[in-house]
Amino acid sequence: MLKVAIIGASGYTGAQLVDLVHRHPAMELAGTFVSQSSADADKPISAIHGQYAHLSQYTLTPISDDTLITLAESMDLVFLATPHEASHDWMPTLSKGKAKVLDLSGAFRIKNTEVFEQFYGFEHTATECLDKAVYGLAEWYASDIAAASIVAVPGCYPTASLSALKPLAENNLLDSAVRPVINAVSGVSGAGRKAALANSFCEVSLQAYGVLGHRHTPEIEAWLGTGVIFTPHLGNFKRGILATITVKLKPGVTAEQLNGVYQNAYTGKPLVRLRDSFPKLDDVVNTPFVDLYWKLDETSGYAVITSAIDNTLKGAASQAMQCANLISGLPVSEGLVAQ
Amino acid sequence: MLKVAIIGASGYTGAQLVDLVHRHPAMELAGTFVSQSSADADKPISAIHGQYAHLSQYTLTPISDDTLITLAESMDLVFLATPHEASHDWMPTLSKGKAKVLDLSGAFRIKNTEVFEQFYGFEHTATECLDKAVYGLAEWYASDIAAASIVAVPGCYPTASLSALKPLAENNLLDSAVRPVINAVSGVSGAGRKAALANSFCEVSLQAYGVLGHRHTPEIEAWLGTGVIFTPHLGNFKRGILATITVKLKPGVTAEQLNGVYQNAYTGKPLVRLRDSFPKLDDVVNTPFVDLYWKLDETSGYAVITSAIDNTLKGAASQAMQCANLISGLPVSEGLVAQ
Amino acid sequence: MLKVAIIGASGYTGAQLVDLVHRHPAMELAGTFVSQSSADADKPISAIHGQYAHLSQYTLTPISDDTLITLAESMDLVFLATPHEASHDWMPTLSKGKAKVLDLSGAFRIKNTEVFEQFYGFEHTATECLDKAVYGLAEWYASDIAAASIVAVPGCYPTASLSALKPLAENNLLDSAVRPVINAVSGVSGAGRKAALANSFCEVSLQAYGVLGHRHTPEIEAWLGTGVIFTPHLGNFKRGILATITVKLKPGVTAEQLNGVYQNAYTGKPLVRLRDSFPKLDDVVNTPFVDLYWKLDETSGYAVITSAIDNTLKGAASQAMQCANLISGLPVSEGLVAQ
């Protein structure tokens, strides 16, 4: 059994990870931690997440520097479901031991450190860790992940977007004169578990935000290799992301060719479902899948692709688990779907 | 034109009042105020309530003691959509002038001051105002309201509950050995406009709260004249209250008799709709109506009544407006429904 | 008082019109009709739309050819909230009398009759009426509407889309090499009041539909004068449309210039609200407004505009009322917003 610790276990993503590790047949959940300033310190998970009322055995231990060192040396896997700055600050210590570290924050997803100052508001000084970190888009970088000691688990919007766009970019089908337009709607859990007027029930209503300036834009562009126009929206639901992506393809690309590109990219990938109609958001909520469907207008060359994920699973916790499986030599979907 | 001021105009109820007064043919909105500590001070209403984006002329002025005195002397009507303690503290000053005061807080709804210590957490010292205050259940105390200088606008749950139960109590139909059971579900706006984890979108899900100890219980009991078991619930919607009320009637009461009691109580009351089937919550949302329907099992003597209101309208702002109409000698539904 | 009839008064849009006409100070609702095959024939509106439980005076009369002739001669205004084919078939008769006709279907919105065969599935033979019909986008064709006898009230998506895009097209700001991308999410009421598995509560979840083939695409393109990529979505809410529109502007267009274009287009238009941040859907639900906000990335030349409306009001009934006001020489917002 792999020994596993989760740091930042009180949030929506962290609690989801607790459940995933608890149910994983090859993992033992050896520690669940929160920051020392957390109001949830020393509470059991079951007290703050009613859905996990039966998991009373896991208590949220406040973490210290000493704990980090101990975890690095004693665990096989450490999940970091922590704020960007915390991941940035703790990674140099955590990555010194035998533990493989899976970071769900944005702190190690992009190699260009200027992005952190501009979009994340802090100076990135953990350069060595950043160099070693592998981008955990599981279907695209599986062999790198398998060999990594640090995995930067992708953001939710980038996971939805890149799953749809990388087959086109890798096969050189995109018309470079027209930027892909990504419109995505996310459930409110993407904003995290916290008191904020903007997330209060009566204030939530479908709305664009972060227009032409969201921090996931450089992440998508870095791993796609081209500029995009990305507009995120807050939706009136708890979980899930639906991304609708409009692209212009190179002249002459056919629908058959487009289908082939997706089939080639994802055949044998158990957590990508190529659908035969446009997916509903609920098709993927509470699942680890990404669902894809597309349509091309051969006359104009424009195509529309939709990509649906659960933001706390494929967009965070279950993709982290895919990476943990890969890094541990297990099947990528172990503990996530029944065989 | 009646000159009107609204104190506490930044919350959901206060903003709703702004809109009602703005649209009222016989009223002029002469001032909109917030407490001096409000983060919304000096902003226009339109900046914080997108629904009222066209009402940019109304700015949220921070209130002072001097303002209170001026308002008391210069206004015809003052609405208080403020916390209980603020209403309690300001009423002695406000009620000294010519202005009639309509208080939407709980501070003047109950004559027994012990209730305030036990359920509201403050000592009630505005005894004279409390004595003068009239309970603003508009269909039941219209003549008292018309003659009042201070009106305590009822709570949302009491409005829904008493509208259903008073016809039974006034006609002495209730079996005194069995308490009426009131189960009610309220939209989240009932909790007010504020940042709180419990009201954040992802945390809201149908749930009982305040069980056997909610402050609206003594208010219902005081104006009904009998004990009840009241269980409020938070529902996953923004506005509205549906109360389902189970009562045991005295032996021999017939369905026809029950129908007659409701007809007698509400014929000629334009804001009560006696329905011919059980109302949906959406039937009343964004309306000033209370909808009632009931069914009696003559064999067992048990009856079920449901009562539906919009908590921010009939449960607060539009009932306050009914009171303002009555106190001003206008038709009770003026400015609320088209003739 | 203008005498008004509504045909197709049982649907969501028709019932909304009943309420608008009922509340209009210069109109008298003289007749409410449904088709002869309707299951709602001879019922009062109040029996099928609980929200209008107080409007028991309006009964749904089954319509006949004779009724059409009578209405044409006796009414000042007739609203058609009927299926496309019914509007198409009845218009020649209806338009023969003195009544001005406001058609909320798609049957008279586009001059090119081929569109009807391809996108609506019927052959258009009411050529004379089609020639006379004026497109009722109220802020853009006010003088034509004022002089019209037949108004084709725009579709919901075209209203949201054209309100955002026409200022750009009319001022020649769009880069003609890149199509505007319109992503819009509509509430389920847009699908009409009917039993259908796809609209049943458990089946509704955010989803794209009509991709690269929706009938509102040619309507938008006809009145914009340029091709677009339009992707509608069904959202998990009852009312409202939020359209997010991505455009590439001509080189050198500045943010200031863009602001000026919107100000010029909509200053003095009481039902368009130029916002100072991206609107929420709930800002416009149950209102007759269209809310607009935009942002330009001057470096890339891409801009994002969002446009929010209530699909049953500005997207149907209240825009029809704007047209009725214009055609009757009344202020455009009469009966829709308080002055």
Added chain:
Amino acid sequence: MLKVAIIGASGYTGAQLVDLVHRHPAMELAGTFVSQSSADADKPISAIHGQYAHLSQYTLTPISDDTLITLAESMDLVFLATPHEASHDWMPTLSKGKAKVLDLSGAFRIKNTEVFEQFYGFEHTATECLDKAVYGLAEWYASDIAAASIVAVPGCYPTASLSALKPLAENNLLDSAVRPVINAVSGVSGAGRKAALANSFCEVSLQAYGVLGHRHTPEIEAWLGTGVIFTPHLGNFKRGILATITVKLKPGVTAEQLNGVYQNAYTGKPLVRLRDSFPKLDDVVNTPFVDLYWKLDETSGYAVITSAIDNTLKGAASQAMQCANLISGLPVSEGLVAQ
């Protein structure tokens, strides 16, 4: 591996069972069937339930009388997720072979055949099967279930209600002069997968139905042994039931005594969670648990208990699986929760 067939696999409950059996470590899903008249016949499950898009191996076979005989002889377990009448008609054939039958309809839940004529609208003639059927309330009749050949899986509301009330009734704590009042709100999936105006998205809004006459009332009363007032409501959510139950206890019952009764009833029952606060509906949605919490006012003797379940799981499919485990000699929670 136990060979399992599911009849009625196209509905919400049936599809849920497909997923549960697919994931069960000791079961093999050998057949998925629908009625011959089903519009879904011969489609894969994945085509009609997007959530199970990865389960393309299971096709919905139309069932015939011959199939029933074959299943009875060749299967270990047959789940019937069929209408009441279909279960009634097919059970005599199905129960003749070696297969144990788990019926999720209401056809075998009550011994008194008069109930079926009054509440279900058909005459019950499968008397022998009715005699043999065991009521599948898993925590209360485990040994009977283990020995049964036919299990009548309880209704959703009765499961929620009886889980809360049986500890009180079995310990003789209820004041017999006052009926328990059960107010419950169910998600729309309880109405099944079908096109119906009443279940269409725009029509759904919190509302009481079946007042003083719902068919689950006699089921609750039969297994509780006392009369109740049960008022079901439709809620604006897809899954889950929250039942709020008000009871009057015998004089002198203490809170400590009440706690003890629940502890005694449910200690060692892995799918009942005795909570330490009132549960939210979302705590149980997508889980097989029933969550209980209660509060007693010792002065008045009234207590309020809330009970939360997922109607398609503990209220149907997962309780059927509990019964299937018991009848097969497996741990009751096998395949439902991680150990």
